[in-house]
Amino acid sequence: MNEEEKYLFDLRGYLVVKNALTQEQVKDLSEIVDEKVNGLEHHTGGRKKRHHQRGSDRTWFANDDDMAWSSPALLDWGGPFIDLIDIPTIAPYLETLLGINYRLDHDYMLISNKESSHPLFLHGGGQGAGGTLDLVGPTDGGQCYYRYSNGRFFNGLIAVAFELNTVSPGDGGFACIPGSHKSNVEVPETCKPRPPFEKRATGLPGLAACEIPDFVDRVTASAGDAIIFTEACQHGTVPWNTESDRERRTLFYKYCPHAVAWSPCYYNSDHYEGLTEHQINILMPPSAFGPSDRTSIIWKKAQAEQAELMRLRAKGNE
Numbered sequence: 001m002n003e004e005e006k007y008l009f010d011l012r013g014y015l016v017v018k019n020a021l022t023q024e025q026v027k028d029l030s031e032i033v034d035e036k037v038n039g040l041e042h043h044t045g046g047r048k049k050r051h052h053q054r055g056s057d058r059t060w061f062a063n064d065d066d067m068a069w070s071s072p073a074l075l076d077w078g079g080p081f082i083d084l085i086d087i088p089t090i091a092p093y094l095e096t097l098l099g100i101n102y103r104l105d106h107d108y109m110l111i112s113n114k115e116s117s118h119p120l121f122l123h124g125g126g127q128g129a130g131g132t133l134d135l136v137g138p139t140d141g142g143q144c145y146y147r148y149s150n151g152r153f154f155n156g157l158i159a160v161a162f163e164l165n166t167v168s169p170g171d172g173g174f175a176c177i178p179g180s181h182k183s184n185v186e187v188p189e190t191c192k193p194r195p196p197f198e199k200r201a202t203g204l205p206g207l208a209a210c211e212i213p214d215f216v217d218r219v220t221a222s223a224g225d226a227i228i229f230t231e232a233c234q235h236g237t238v239p240w241n242t243e244s245d246r247e248r249r250t251l252f253y254k255y256c257p258h259a260v261a262w263s264p265c266y267y268n269s270d271h272y273e274g275l276t277e278h279q280i281n282i283l284m285p286p287s288a289f290g291p292s293d294r295t296s297i298i299w300k301k302a303q304a305e306q307a308e309l310m311r312l313r314a315k316g317n318e
């Protein structure tokens with residue numbers, strides 16, 4: 001991360017990393033998304049509708065009988081999705097913004113197209129500015145933080161958003177209030193799109209594209225670019241322009257310092273094949289000790305016990 005990028009990240013709370021993915025990676029990932037998304041089509045009222053999300057913040061299971069740690073994740077799609085855990089074009093940014101012991105907390109995919117045009121819901125916000133409107137604002141214990149001191153960045157959560165298709169001006173997509181990661185004042189009334197989480201119902205109004213204030217940056221990117229942002233920066237999704245023939249396909253990989261956890265579910269590195277030592281460390285559950293020998297013994301044991309349980313259950317079902 002060069003000096004200009006450090007300056008801009010501190011100033012605005014986000015950066016666009018050009019060509020974070022090679023065109024070959026974009027192609028490989030897109031082909032898998034095509035295959036999986038078609039498989040996920042479901043019917044609503046006689047009309048075929050595409051699921052817009054896969055993976056999750058890992059706060060829910062796909063099935064009631066899912067085992068612990070098996071909440072939906074993009075990593076389950078394997079291959080190039082596993083590679084993204086730790087790629088050389090992104091790793092130096094994560095090290096600078098989070099320190100060397102960072103972990104992947106959760107991942108998900110967002111697809112926007114002609115059929116999906118949700119209102120803007122801004123969330124996040126440094127210094128508690130997200131307030132009670134934030135998803136985890138009332139409960140996060142201050143983990144949505146941004147700080148720079150003694151020449152180091154400190155972030156409670158860093159999102160890496162890989163764009164698989166180009167997002168041009170006017171399309172919609174990622175947007176944020178630059179600098180809001182350092183603001184001390186709550187988001188203005190004009191940007192309060194939804195009531196508190198517990199009072200939400202579907203279809204509540206947010207901000208339509210035409211109502212979005214000028215101080216919100218609508219960020220464009222080319223296929224293969226990655227938008228890196230701190231969750232402390234107020235951000236959200238601008239409704240997709242239904243006139244656009246393009247589809248937005250974004251893969252989010254969200255990282256935090258090793259001692260921090262957002263998701264109540266952890267990855268189980270046994271579920272994925274061919275991981276490097278560094279990838280295993282990045283998937284480790286949280287602790288203030290980082291991926292040390294002491295902590296890995298504990299998690300290896302937990303994973304071995306889960307494997308044994310799966311084996312016994314499978315045997316019981318024979």
Ligand SMILES: O=C(O)CCC(=O)C(=O)O
Pocket residue numbers: 110159161173174175235236237238250252
């Ligand atoms: O890129 C976007 O559409 C925003 C996604 C978002 O709000 C989030 O991941 O928290």
